[in-house]
Amino acid sequence: MQTNEETNYDQLWKDVLSEIEMTTSKTSFSMWFKDTGISNFNDGVVYIGVPNNFVKDWLLNKYHKFIIGALRNNNPAIRGVDYIIVSKDHQDIITKNTAPHKFTYTPSSGEQLGFNEFNTDKEANLNPRYTFDSYVVAPFNEIAHAAAISVAKNPGNLYNPLFIYGGVGLGKTHLLQSIGNEMKKNNPSAKVYYLTSEKFANEYVSSIQNKTTNSFKEKYRKYNLLIVDDIQFFSDKLKIQEEFFHVFNSLYESGNQIVFSSDKSPQHIVGLEERLRSRFEGGMMIDVSPPEYEERLAILKVKVSQKNFTLDEDVINYIAEVIKENIRELEGALNSIIGQSKIRGRILTLSEVEEILRKKIKPIKVVDAEHVIKTILNYYKINEKNLTERTRRKEIVKPRQIAMYILRNDLNTSYPHIGRRFGQKDHTTVIHAYKKISEDIRRDKKLEQEINNIRDIIYK
Numbered sequence: 001m002q003t004n005e006e007t008n009y010d011q012l013w014k015d016v017l018s019e020i021e022m023t024t025s026k027t028s029f030s031m032w033f034k035d036t037g038i039s040n041f042n043d044g045v046v047y048i049g050v051p052n053n054f055v056k057d058w059l060l061n062k063y064h065k066f067i068i069g070a071l072r073n074n075n076p077a078i079r080g081v082d083y084i085i086v087s088k089d090h091q092d093i094i095t096k097n098t099a100p101h102k103f104t105y106t107p108s109s110g111e112q113l114g115f116n117e118f119n120t121d122k123e124a125n126l127n128p129r130y131t132f133d134s135y136v137v138a139p140f141n142e143i144a145h146a147a148a149i150s151v152a153k154n155p156g157n158l159y160n161p162l163f164i165y166g167g168v169g170l171g172k173t174h175l176l177q178s179i180g181n182e183m184k185k186n187n188p189s190a191k192v193y194y195l196t197s198e199k200f201a202n203e204y205v206s207s208i209q210n211k212t213t214n215s216f217k218e219k220y221r222k223y224n225l226l227i228v229d230d231i232q233f234f235s236d237k238l239k240i241q242e243e244f245f246h247v248f249n250s251l252y253e254s255g256n257q258i259v260f261s262s263d264k265s266p267q268h269i270v271g272l273e274e275r276l277r278s279r280f281e282g283g284m285m286i287d288v289s290p291p292e293y294e295e296r297l298a299i300l301k302v303k304v305s306q307k308n309f310t311l312d313e314d315v316i317n318y319i320a321e322v323i324k325e326n327i328r329e330l331e332g333a334l335n336s337i338i339g340q341s342k343i344r345g346r347i348l349t350l351s352e353v354e355e356i357l358r359k360k361i362k363p364i365k366v367v368d369a370e371h372v373i374k375t376i377l378n379y380y381k382i383n384e385k386n387l388t389e390r391t392r393r394k395e396i397v398k399p400r401q402i403a404m405y406i407l408r409n410d411l412n413t414s415y416p417h418i419g420r421r422f423g424q425k426d427h428t429t430v431i432h433a434y435k436k437i438s439e440d441i442r443r444d445k446k447l448e449q450e451i452n453n454i455r456d457i458i459y460k
């Protein structure tokens with residue numbers, strides 16, 4: 001009989017594989033991941049069973065980043081990954097740290113993990129898990145959701161391109177994939193394709209190496225719906241941007257729909273060509289913000305019932321209260337709790353849940369305006385008096401504008417409030433400073449770096 005723990009490994013690996021599958025080519029995916037599975041999970045380290053050294057090295061060199069990323073998306077408690085060779089008869093383990101663990105898991109044959117069914121739609125590269133049905137709508141995402149629905153119903157018409165941006169784990173990929181799945185459902189012959197901008201870049205580079213750029217170009221011009229996730233990866237890759245620009249134009253001009261996501265708005269993507277930026281901004285841009293407490297609560301309730309699980313009201317309230325970052329973290333917390341509960345064979349108490357989540361909760365450093373200002377004064381070696389001084393000297397004006405910018409951008413301090421702190425300066429002066437720095441960052445990478453250094457000190 002399988003223990004709950006093993007079943008959890010199964011599910012975890014399945015989730016990871018379906019994430020990885022979306023970012024790799026079909027061939028590499030089945031070549032490298034076919035006979036893999038989680039052998040053990042111990043003290044935050046996941047041991048992945050692989051069939052031989054060759055696969056082990058390959059995964060380590062080429063996929064390690066993806067694997068650990070995908071694992072952590074599903075369970076943020078995971079700290080590390082190791083690869084061990086599990087022989088075909090699943091018995092002896094030939095590994096560098098030979099057998100300190102008892103391996104209860106057998107590597108997946110195709111069927112065991114349902115290897116062929118992750119993507120019912122391999123051609124479109126869509127994961128059937130991501131649908132509008134499974135997407136919880138709340139005020140923080142309802143505009144993005146509504147736009148996504150319109151696009152799925154009426155592609156190439158209203159909002160083209162659709163550009164959704166916001167922080168990690170807020171449901172961008174889920175939404176983008178839902179558009180694809182919905183469009184395929186309504187119109188099975190529609191040519192839909194989802195990929196990450198990173199994959200686009202990789203494909204383009206290999207098409208150059210293999211001298212197949214023509215078929216590459218052709219391929220991308222035939223879609224009715226092209227979904228490009230995480231477009232921020234195009235940052236500074238000018239050749240790729242150029243290639244993509246042509247793809248975009250040809251799709252757009254023939255009335256096909258293009259959908260993007262990014263972790264920041266086009267104007268904040270450094271090293272993005274102006275013409276591409278203006279194409280992005282020419283359609284519909286929508287941002288998704290992090291969910292508020294009530295919204296996190298609603299999401300948790302839906303997720304708990306989707307997973308056929310029950311949790312006490314006070315436990316759900318507690319999770320929603322302490323896991324603030326994003327939905328991915330919420331799911332991760334929930335998965336850990338459900339996992340633990342299955343292992344112990346009972347519903348957990350609130351204090352047990354607190355114990356589990358304590359490790360996940362990042363201590364949030366409370367940063368106030370005075371701390372920001374003090375850091376900036378130190379950084380530029382100027383003093384408090386300079387803040388209010390009437391001067392146009394650059395070595396004073398610049399730090400002052402940066403301080404105003406960070407107070408506004410990071411702490412959301414009101415313009416009039418900032419003005420008062422800087423010696424009764426009019427709020428339009430503050431707005432001017434904010435706009436100026438925002439624009440300068442776009443052009444000036446050194447300045448951006450400088451401000452990020454300051455942020456590192458502020459939030460350290």
Ligand code: ADP
Nearest residue numbers: 134135136167168169170171172173174327328
């Ligand atoms: P992003 O692409 O913005 O980083 P994802 O789309 O990968 O975020 O979402 C992270 C996880 O949270 C996924 O498992 C996704 O299914 C889930 N999720 C995000 N938003 C929602 C939502 N509104 N309703 C249900 N699940 C969601």
Ligand code: MG
Nearest residue numbers: 172173229230
């Ligand atoms: Mg994403």
